[in-house]
Amino acid sequence: MFVDEVWRTRADGAIPTARYTAAEFARLEHERLWSRVWQVAGREEQLPNPGDVLEYEIGLVSVLVVRDATGVLRAMRNSCRHRGSKIVVGQAKGAACLRCPYHGWRYALDGTLTDVVDRDDFGDALPSDLALGPVNVDTFGGFVFVNLDPHAEPLAQFLAPLRDLLAPYRLDAMRLRLARTAVLPANWKAVIDAFNEGYHVQSLHSQILPWTDDTSLAYEQFETHARYGRLPGARRELRPSPRLGLTDDEYEEGEILQGMIAGLGGAFLQDERAVVDQLLATGPPAGITLLAAFQAHRRELMTARGFDVSTFADDELTSAQDVLWFPNLVGPIYPGSAILFRVRPNGEDPHTAINDTWVLEWPDSRREARPPRVEYVEDWDAFGWDPVTRQDYDNLARVQAGMRSGANDMLFTNPRQESNVVHMHRVIDRYLFDA
Numbered sequence: 001m002f003v004d005e006v007w008r009t010r011a012d013g014a015i016p017t018a019r020y021t022a023a024e025f026a027r028l029e030h031e032r033l034w035s036r037v038w039q040v041a042g043r044e045e046q047l048p049n050p051g052d053v054l055e056y057e058i059g060l061v062s063v064l065v066v067r068d069a070t071g072v073l074r075a076m077r078n079s080c081r082h083r084g085s086k087i088v089v090g091q092a093k094g095a096a097c098l099r100c101p102y103h104g105w106r107y108a109l110d111g112t113l114t115d116v117v118d119r120d121d122f123g124d125a126l127p128s129d130l131a132l133g134p135v136n137v138d139t140f141g142g143f144v145f146v147n148l149d150p151h152a153e154p155l156a157q158f159l160a161p162l163r164d165l166l167a168p169y170r171l172d173a174m175r176l177r178l179a180r181t182a183v184l185p186a187n188w189k190a191v192i193d194a195f196n197e198g199y200h201v202q203s204l205h206s207q208i209l210p211w212t213d214d215t216s217l218a219y220e221q222f223e224t225h226a227r228y229g230r231l232p233g234a235r236r237e238l239r240p241s242p243r244l245g246l247t248d249d250e251y252e253e254g255e256i257l258q259g260m261i262a263g264l265g266g267a268f269l270q271d272e273r274a275v276v277d278q279l280l281a282t283g284p285p286a287g288i289t290l291l292a293a294f295q296a297h298r299r300e301l302m303t304a305r306g307f308d309v310s311t312f313a314d315d316e317l318t319s320a321q322d323v324l325w326f327p328n329l330v331g332p333i334y335p336g337s338a339i340l341f342r343v344r345p346n347g348e349d350p351h352t353a354i355n356d357t358w359v360l361e362w363p364d365s366r367r368e369a370r371p372p373r374v375e376y377v378e379d380w381d382a383f384g385w386d387p388v389t390r391q392d393y394d395n396l397a398r399v400q401a402g403m404r405s406g407a408n409d410m411l412f413t414n415p416r417q418e419s420n421v422v423h424m425h426r427v428i429d430r431y432l433f434d435a
Contacts, residue, residue: 008433009425013418014410017403019425020187026350030059033327033431036149038158040329040342041065043358044142045175046091047073051109053092056146059345063135063146064088064098068109075137075146076111081130098132107132141171162225162325168311169321169333174360175372181356182377183346186396188328188353189425190403191343194392195322195330196424198228199417202243204391209241210251211259219419224427226324226420229332230315238291253290254280260318271301291318302336306365309335324420326427337361351400 007025009015019025041056047067054065055078062078064087078086080100087100087107097114098107106115111132116122136147138155140163145155156163184191194200201214219228238253238260240246261276275297284293295314302309302317309317312335320332331340338360346352363369377383380393402408413422 008429009422010410013413013415013422015413015422015425016410017408020190020400020403021350023348023350026187026345026348028432029345029428030061030348033428034058034061034148034345036147036152036431037327038136038138038145038147038152038155039327040325041075041137041144041146043176044073044139044144044172047144049094051093051095053088053095053098054144055086055088055090057344059347061148062086063148064132065137065144065146066098066109066111073137073139073144074110075135076131077133077135079132080105081113081132082116087132141166141169142174143171158224159325161222162323165227165321166323166333169335169338170307170362171333171338171360173307173362174338175363175369176358177361177370178359178373178375179356180373180375180377181354182380182383184353184355184380184393184396185351186353186400187350187403188343188345189428190396190399191341191353191355192324192328192330192424193421194396194399195341196226196228196324196420197414197418199414200395202241204395205388208259208388209244211238211256212241213237213239214241215243217417219416221420221423224326226326226423227321228420229322230319238289257290257294272298275301294318302362305336305362307336307362324424326424351404 007016007019007022007028009019039058041063042054042065046052046054047065050067050069050071052067056063056065063075064078065073065075068074078088080087080102082100082103082105085100085102087098095109097109098111099105100107104115104117105113108114111134113130113132116126119126134150136150136152138145140155140159147155152158197219198214198217201212202209205212216230217228218230220226238256240251240256257276258280261273272294275294279290279293279297284290288296292314295317298317299309299312299314317335320334322330322332324330328343329340330343331338333340338358340358340360342356342358344354344356346354381397385393403411413419
């Protein structure tokens, strides 16, 4: 039996557990997926000035994204052509050149070798065009993408149709408010899976069912990417989950709106929480629902900040686009804010993943810009996560442990509510087995 028959996602949506646990499968991903796919290296605001450098790591590969002297973004392999040392670790600001810390070889900001210490010792041994290996780089929505494949399709083609879908959200105008990194105890795909469906809410996050109608979620797959949420035709009301079986007189819309805002964990800004408190104290205007009143206030707040939200319907102002940017960026995007999770393999270890949580927002032009809070969590289990996140991460540890136990060869997915999960795995299969 060929290896792709053992590891491939089945036609019925069943997923082999070895995709999450086998070191051989992880190596195949590095060889055929990560070496060929567009992936987010960072945000443009992390490189605002000439000479700014950002290191991006995927597996054992390190890439430098550099803003050159003319302001153009460039990307190159982070390995000196002399003895292979990394040139920059993490990031650098305002560099005039890229200098290897080992023997002092220098490269221009475009990667060209410009200076070799004691060059005469080498005679004619060095190639005249020696440079750091170039890497494709492009941008969309303020995100910086890189691709290690010199023959990669254009980023615009790869992202279609996300470019049109997300254009009204002006992601390029958003700025990082929080960047928090933690190594989680699960395969990178298990982490993405967890944020790529709402089926688990009724069990893992049952405490939010009183203010979350989890049954009205719709799922949509594109050629490469996917999304879910309250898509056109899905219900947008302040209602609890029908799973609770509550009648209209057994719940309060105000409590649901209050719970929705609190549970979003920062997706709605402080001013908007104040609006909710005001509406609960005074009630909505006559003839207007509480949700409609909040949506009207939210539109006023966004407009006052100088942002055009005229293209958004009222329902869209309080609904998210939960988008999977294949392969490894996922999360809800609202008008004005977003919470995104970038998840990468942790080196060659199939049992852990690097998770970057990014909270972005449209900055308020009336207030002084503030730098993002940057955090690295040394121990994910000891950190004080909010309740929902704690549930997610504890669950991921259980999931990975269960898959590692060898009890199950296959995972059987919900054909509708986990359709985005299956879709992601099938796209991975295209890179691994169908190219």
